[in-house]
Amino acid sequence: MDFLSVLILVLMFLIRYNMTMADGNSMCHSGNDLNLGSVRDSLIRQEDTIVFSLIERARYPVNSRLYNQTLGLISGFSGSLVQFIVKETEAIQAKAGRYENPEETPFFPNDLPPPLVPTHKYPQVLHLAAASVNMNEDIWDMYFNKLLPLFVAEGDDGNYASTAASDLNCLQALSRRIHYGKFVAEVKYREAPQDYEPLIRAKDRDGLMSLLTFKNVEEMVKKRVAKKAMVFGQEVTVGNYSSENYKVDPSIVSNLYSEWVMPLTKLVEVEYLLRRLD
């Protein structure tokens, strides 16, 4: 058993008995206290956010008019209604400083307005040359073209604005989780630079990927997110009756993690590490 595995086991124990996230503290951390424990706390807490956001999106049917590129619904804007809503909402959030936080990555990074308000000074935890990794195009494609059809009902109920707001919550939660790979990579790199540097210098993507892969941890994450989909997506009644009718199929959430969230996170980690010595 290597050092990292022991560290992970110790941290799992600590997380289990000291769930500081339950106190409502934020996910941002100063550069000094970045460690695998705080990173794992955040990843675990973000699972809840992702499951909540999927359950909320499932309140609406697919509402496919939102995603039609060719309807030309909005004069002066070429794109779908959901692109319009996400772009405009990101612009407002940028004015309030959202993208000053290195944990947040915009889907429409071009032409974002600057913050209108004095912003928080986030500690510079990430390596500057590597911090700009942005996989949101892949996340957008995965979410709309692969994930969404799996868990929403057919049909159109006209709630385009609410549906798009739910889509944005899902996209932002997935994007934050996947780009959190930058923090994962940074903390892993700092723990054992000697393991990473030769692979980075050799641009050995496969070597980095295998160094970042822990099958047993991934299996546990898959089980945990499926359980979260069951717990959060059940019909809660005052009595002991419990429904098997989950609002989002737990196996879809488990597959979301194994097929997309974890592979894309590791891709972010690899991309980040490849720029870590620049």
Next chain:
Amino acid sequence: MDFLSVLILVLMFLIRYNMTMADGNSMCHSGNDLNLGSVRDSLIRQEDTIVFSLIERARYPVNSRLYNQTLGLISGFSGSLVQFIVKETEAIQAKAGRYENPEETPFFPNDLPPPLVPTHKYPQVLHLAAASVNMNEDIWDMYFNKLLPLFVAEGDDGNYASTAASDLNCLQALSRRIHYGKFVAEVKYREAPQDYEPLIRAKDRDGLMSLLTFKNVEEMVKKRVAKKAMVFGQEVTVGNYSSENYKVDPSIVSNLYSEWVMPLTKLVEVEYLLRRLD
């Protein structure tokens, strides 16, 4: 036992064994199939949304700079940063047709832009003269000045945009739930107009309020939302360990319902009914 109580019991049974909301259908309904069952389904499903939104807001500390009226952070806008973000986000959602849905009520109804896209034809279920009841000023005050300080941690982590987006989710979920009183009132009125008309003509608010009050139902709702706060706010692990450390105190959610959500809903119902014969 009166007819309405029997009806409620039958519907509770039906809801228990036929939770159609689990299939991801929407909450909107055609005028023809509006009934106490569909209304109750929607109210129960909306509890989940409210609890999720509070849990998500609790990820951030209070971040009180968002709420300061006097900082004058944004040139050309007099108000707090959260007012700016909510107003601007509502404007985008209005362009996508959000407020065409009679279930949605804006916090900043003045100067809302018209929809940019062809909108869904919602069936006209509500009585036109009564549909415009808007209690959002009270809901805004309740949320920011009474509820929020009860369940978020002290402090400032700089995540103003994300915090405001979470506030907006809470506000919209609470507003939708409370204004759903219009549908509750409409369906109750249709079931027994002879009970309501004399009280409406006499403008007897107290009489209407007591006709709309079912203490045992309210007690059950309080218990159910507290249980939802426990179930959705627990730390979920792969093992059987379960934490008593809920992300939002269940008694706060229970009190939110008994002190604000249910009384404000009944106020919406009374205001709606007072205009029902106009």
